[in-house]
Amino acid sequence: MNVATLSSHVRRWQAHKLFPAAAFAGLGIALLAGAYAFEYIGGLKPCPLCYEQRVPWMFLIVIGGAVFAAERAGARREVAIGLYALAALIALYSAYLGLFHAGVEYKWWPGPPACADADAPLDSGDGLLGGLSPGEIVRCNEAAWTLAGISLAGFNFLFSLVAAALAFLGVRATLSERS
DSSP: OOHHHHHHHHHHHHHSTTHHHHHHHHHHHHHHHHHHHHHHTSOOOOOHHHHHHHHHHHHHHHHHHHHHHHHHHTOOHHHHHHHHHHHHHHHHHHHHHHHHHHHHHTTSSOOOHHHHOTTOOOOOSSSTTTTOOGGGSOOTTSOSOEETTEEHHHHHHHHHHHHHHHHHHHHHHHHHSOO
16 A cells, blocks of 8 residues: 555545544543553552543543444434534533643642642541552642643643544534435
């Protein structure tokens, strides 16, 4: 296969109405794999806000699969439109989470007291944080890793905007198809 043939296949796939679902689901898989690799291979322990940012990506992966299943089952196009719209809302929520966390890391605004305040008291021993020492708590206001000045939370914000754009592209592609 030469470059021209490959390029034409890629263009044809991008025009396919399922491309946005595959793209944001694939992006979710890649981002979660990266997050777990940073945690378990790289040794970067996530803070509570980091964990919270993973949840929307899990939903986006499932919604991407649901779009494929709906298409395979011959569901009405309103189902795909609804799934894409839901994906767009979840991706925008994920962007909000990423922007909020990045803002906490860059000290633009305060974060939750339980994970951003170095002097926050730990639970007395009965709660969730019972046996942890202050050194084991990962603070939300410290960027564990950056690339070109952008933290992982900042990258989550950017990739979430890409996922939202893909979901809106899916809505548009599904609306423009003939019933």
